[in-house]
Amino acid sequence: MSDLHERVLDWYAENARELPWRAPDATPWGVMVSEFMLQQTPVARVLPVYERWLEAWPRPADLAAVSTGEAVRAWGRLGYPRRALRLHGAATGIVERHGGEVPSSYDDLLALPGIGDYTAAAIASFAFGRRHVVLDTNVRRVLGRAVAGVEFPATAVTRAERDLATGLLPDADAVAATWAVATMELGAVVCTAAAPRCGACPVADLCAWRAAGYPAYDGPPRRGQTYAGTDRQCRGRLLAVLRDSDGPVHRSTLEQAWSPAGQRDRCLDWLVDDGLVARLSADTFALP
DNA sequence: TATGCGTGGAA
DNA sequence: TTTCCAAGCAT
Structure with a gap:
């Protein structure tokens, strides 16, 4: 094992945040729920929703037994509500094909809706102690800086990046799993994107990016996320109206929530197509 | 493979 | 006030 x-690993042993999905009594289902919620969403916003979610649906079968609308409502304002639909679908798949138990293999996990390479590796690693390369944005940034000497990784995972991460993965399953969560944690709280806290970094003196004098990012412009006026904002606004209503909502109520009308109507149809909204009649809508 | 999908806190 | 961005996924 290298100095790195x-x-x-020592830093993580001393500094790991106590998070509910890392607690000794956390179940694979709890880990899985956390991974869905944490996709593109900060820990602080996930925590309260996670607690309520597991209280309501402590096992996959509990979620699979309720409507998708209940899942969408409980998702609240976490964002990207299709994740709620996919988590519900994944729970259903677990009940139908895995006897209600979260599968432990990467391939079985990957086959479930809403689970891609990262999430499959993360669940297999964190919940089952399997040895997997867990390449999320944090790990990519940490390895990119510490080893490759660049401020930010490429847009998409490169072969070189995966090879590097594979080569650094400890041999023993349990150590590999801890390495995965530790490198993620380092990226999340120390080696952050905007203002890295190099003074608190356990590998600052090994860091290639630091040694090179912190060269600025040199690559294609990183895509900004415009939001105001987009379909995303429109969809979010419409769904919020339905989420905040107890029963069906008339079209006229939705019409007050967004203009222009053309975009609103198109987004409403789109939400129905996505399964996030149910059309009860020509002019009434509700969560599915 | 480049894009679009929500949301809100921080700088 | 803007801009950035936070444990990705599906297409």
Whole structure:
């Protein structure tokens, strides 16, 4: 084991945040729920929703037994509500094909809706102690800086990146799993995107990016996320109206929530197509 | 493979 | 006030 590994593992042992999905009594289902919620969403916003979610649906079968609308409502304002639909679908698949137990293999996990390479590896690693390369944005940034010497990784995962991460993965399953969560944690709280806290970094003196004098990012412009006026904002606004209503909502109520009308109507149809909204009649809508 | 999908806190 | 961005996925 290299200095890099020992430093990161020791740092994690001392500095890991206590999060409910890392608690000794966390179940694979709890880990899975957390991974869905944490996709593109900060920990602080996930925590309260996670607690309520597991209280309501402590097992996959509990979620699979309710309507998708209940899942969408409970998702609240976490964002990207299709994740709620996919988590519900994944729970259903677990009940139908895995006897109600979250599968432990990467391939079985990957086959479930809403689970891609990262999430499959993360669940297999964190919930079952399997050895997997867990390449999320944090790990990519940490390895990119510490080893490759660049401020930010490429837009998409490159072969070189995956090879690097594979080469650094400890041999033993349990150590590999801890390495995965430790490198993620380092990226989340120390080696952050905007203002890295190099003074608190256990591998600062090994860091290639630091040694090179913190060269600025040199690559294609990183895509900004415009939001005001987009379909995303429109969809979010419409769904919020339905989420905040107890029963069906008349079209006239939705019409007050957004203009222009053309975009609103198109987004409403789209939400229905996505399964996020149910059309009860020509002019009434509700959560599915 | 480049894009679009929500949301809100921080700088 | 803007801009950035936070444990990705599906297409």
